[in-house]
Amino acid sequence: MEQIKTAIRSMIAISEAEMDDLLQNSFVKTFKKQEVLSKPNIVPNEVFFIKKGIIRVIVQDNEGVEHTIHFALENQFIADYSSFILQEPALYTLQAIEETTVVVLPRSAIEWGYANLAQGDKMGRLIAEFYFIYQDNRIKNLYARSPKERYDTLSDVFPNIHNRAPQHASYLGITPVHLSRLKKAAFQKT
Numbered sequence: 001m002e003q004i005k006t007a008i009r010s011m012i013a014i015s016e017a018e019m020d021d022l023l024q025n026s027f028v029k030t031f032k033k034q035e036v037l038s039k040p041n042i043v044p045n046e047v048f049f050i051k052k053g054i055i056r057v058i059v060q061d062n063e064g065v066e067h068t069i070h071f072a073l074e075n076q077f078i079a080d081y082s083s084f085i086l087q088e089p090a091l092y093t094l095q096a097i098e099e100t101t102v103v104v105l106p107r108s109a110i111e112w113g114y115a116n117l118a119q120g121d122k123m124g125r126l127i128a129e130f131y132f133i134y135q136d137n138r139i140k141n142l143y144a145r146s147p148k149e150r151y152d153t154l155s156d157v158f159p160n161i162h163n164r165a166p167q168h169a170s171y172l173g174i175t176p177v178h179l180s181r182l183k184k185a186a187f188q189k190t
Contacts, residue, residue: 001028004049004103007075011126012119022113026105031096038080038094043087045107047079047127053100054164056171058093068171070134071097071158077127085128097165142173151182 004026005019014022028051031037037055038044048055055078057070069092072078080090084107113120141150150172154161172179 001026001103003051003075007049007077008123012117012123014117014119018117022109022117023103023105025109026103028101029104030099030101033096033098035096036093037096037100037102038090038092040091040093041089044080044084044090047077047081047084047105047110048094048102049077049105050074051101051103053102054097054161055094055100055102056097056165058095059091060093066093066170068165070138071161071165071171073158077130081128081131147172147178148182148185151179 001023004023008014008019008022031053037048038046040060050072052074054074055072056068057072057078057080058066059069060066078094080092080094082088083090083092110124114124117123141153145153154172158165
């Protein structure tokens with residue numbers, strides 16, 4: 001639990017007793033490669049903190065085609081955050097790309113934090129700000145950069161993603177064939 005404690009302390013000032021109270025109902029869980037953490041059409045009641053591994057966030061379009069819209073790596077919080085806050089059925093699927101170990105924070109822990117921590121609201125705002133900035137940058141990248149530029153800068157956002165999630169064409173907004181061409185061109189440069 002030290003990893004999540006460090007992450008929380010980087011966001012807010014919190015005593016050890018408050019930390020223990022916040023995390024008392026939290027638990028560590030490991031998901032196998034391809035295992036689903038959260039499904040659409042169910043109200044999410046958990047926020048996950050990634051200790052080790054990678055999670056992809058998937059949305060399915062009207063024709064049933066899956067699109068990867070986000071990756072989350074170690075030391076990040078992840079959830080279908082809007083649905084969690086609004087207590088509405090989720091739109092997204094959260095899936096482990098590789099064996100992934102998380103700290104599961106149940107809704108009761110999050111609500112306790114808001115109600116009892118002097119800076120509980122600040123922590124929630126910082127997590128929400130992270131998602132807002134990420135999504136804003138994602139939209140800008142999809143519409144203002146070429147596929148090659150998106151491919152070239154992907155490692156800046158998600159270190160080692162090309163090895164950890166080799167099939168990420170939908171995240172880049174391109175076809176798998178185009179991704180293969182970009183990978184081949186990048187490989188030839190090295």
